[in-house]
């Protein structure tokens with residue numbers, strides 16, 4: 001038997017003022033595809049031949065350019081056409097790829113692959129829980145399941161479970177489809193962390209089903225992605241049957257799960273103290289140090305520019321009052337270039353600000369340049385950490401700022417240590433992220449999720465949606 005393997009993933013933020021283009025994708029072909037996905041041993045053990053297609057994944061940003069999408073999709077479809085004897089397909093697809101003039105990238109890909117393979121092929125997707133699924137997605141893809149964690153720490157488990165289920169389907173010749181229910185509700189990811197209720201309890205239920213109910217192969221709760229503005233933007237629950245005989249039972253379980261989750265809609269909330277920008281600054285000087293502050297409105301992992309100056313301006317206006325503040329990092333390639341033209345210790349006036357929207361209006365600041373470093377980071381696959389971007393550190397009085405040459409969210413200890421910075425030596429450290437990521441939790445004593453403006457603004461009921469389906473909670477009273 002033969003299985004096509006690949007990854008084509010993006011989380012597209014419609015409120016971001018830019019498109020995601022080809023050069024923004026991390027791209028591999030051939031054996032490198034298999035090396036970047038933790039599923040090969042599963043197919044090898046089952047004696048199934050693997051045909052690598054592509055690995056193309058980019059950090060979240062604006063919608064994917066149509067031309068870019070068609071370029072990568074073309075490569076996947078070419079591999080399929082060259083291998084007409086393919087029995088199965090396993091892909092990592094995020095679920096929130098929105099393509100210029102096309103719409104859902106995952107749905108289009110599934111339909112186009114299906115057109116080539118027909119019904120004889122079993123298709124399995126490992127996905128992110130921030131996906132918005134088309135109503136008809138469950139008629140194209142046989143197996144799909146998303147992460148059970150947010151912040152995400154179980155990517156490999158998810159990919160492996162969907163790969164294992166594909167092997168099971170192929171060995172038995174199953175061509176069945178998941179039971180999927182879309183729910184009229186949508187939340188920013190930060191209000192649906194799996195570390196707190198109600199998601200904690202929902203996930204515990206899914207885990208129990210997967211572990212002890214032989215009729216259920218996979219069970220998922222897709223929170224959805226609030227910053228894609230499309231009719232499909234919503235939460236979704238999915239139950240994948242283990243055998244054709246289990247379909248009716250799984251339909252019942254999907255109904256049960258959908259009702260239970262929707263009943264809990266008013267219980268979704270931030271996992272930690274959440275405050276507007278000014279109150280964030282005031283409170284961060286009062287709480288036990290070090291205080292970890294996340295700039296939720298400018299979270300580059302949710303597709304923002306990473307260049308918001310809102311919190312920096314608030315801290316400059318407040319005066320640090322002797323407190324030491326670290327802001328890591330702010331994306332501005334021009335300011336980055338100005339810095340590296342200097343030597344450490346130089347004092348100069350720096351213009352900082354991308355000037356592309358209301359949160360990146362430039363500011364002129366007198367800085368002491370401290371130096372430039374490679375910012376290292378790891379994902380679930382890379383070990384040891386690799387270079388993610390570069391960062392120049394500058395000081396403005398007691399405030400240190402890392403200016404990066406690419407949008408980047410500092411969430412790991414190694415991000416800071418590779419810049420020779422220790423957040424524990426500051427009273428307050430600010431990072432461009434939403435959740436308090438596990439390693440941030442370890443670095444801080446106190447935490448504030450700052451409800452800042454920006455392209456990942458958390459007060460989604462105030463966003464200028466045009467295409468989302470109504471009624472939907474919490475935009476409408478249901």
Ligand SMILES: [Zn+2]
Pocket residue numbers: 128129130152
């Ligand atoms: Zn996600």
